[in-house]
Structure formats: structure tokens, C-alpha cells
Amino acid sequence: MRKLYECRDRLQAQMLLDDLESHHIEVVILGDYLTGAAGELSAIQFPVLWVVQDDDYTRGRQLIDEYLTESIQASAAWQCARCGELIEGGFEICWNCLSPRE
Numbered sequence: 001m002r003k004l005y006e007c008r009d010r011l012q013a014q015m016l017l018d019d020l021e022s023h024h025i026e027v028v029i030l031g032d033y034l035t036g037a038a039g040e041l042s043a044i045q046f047p048v049l050w051v052v053q054d055d056d057y058t059r060g061r062q063l064i065d066e067y068l069t070e071s072i073q074a075s076a077a078w079q080c081a082r083c084g085e086l087i088e089g090g091f092e093i094c095w096n097c098l099s100p101r102e
């Protein structure tokens, strides 16, 4: 097992996992949400992708780089017409005021 990539959130981790698995690379997500004892706040960590087979590491990194580059190109950031917030591409709704992208 080898640490491959620290993801921004659970959704990204899941998308990368699906992408890698479609290339027959076995990966697992660790460091996910850790639930504290009852009544305590949950500690949230960034999910981390690990390759199960060390030999897949180089190929895995390559695929992640490609995937991230593609997703950035496919979805350039946009500015909300209503509140002026800069929204990360890929979102169709402003996270700040919930206006749809125009």
C-alpha cells in the first residue's frame, strides 16, 4: 500500500477512485470522516487515496494528474452574476447565494 493522493473532499476521492478502478488500479480511501465519541464533534480529515499494489503507484499518479487537468480545463471558474462570488467550475449553482449559473 502506498499513499497516492490527498483529496479535497469525499466527492473528489470517489470520482478519482472510480477513474482509477476503470483503469484496473486497485485503490482504497482512508482518512475519511472519523466519528468521535457520542456527543463530541466529529474530526474531519481529508480523504486520502492509497494504491493497494505499489507497482501501480506511478501509473496511478499519472492518471490522477490527467484527470485533474481535464476537469480543470473542462470547467473553468465562473463568476456569479448576482453576488459576484467566484465559483469553481463544475458547479452549476453559486454556493454563496444559490443562484444558477447564467
Ligand SMILES: [Zn+2]
Residues within 6 Å of the ligand: 080, 081, 082, 083, 084, 085, 094, 095, 096, 097, 098, 099
Ligand atoms: Zn451568488
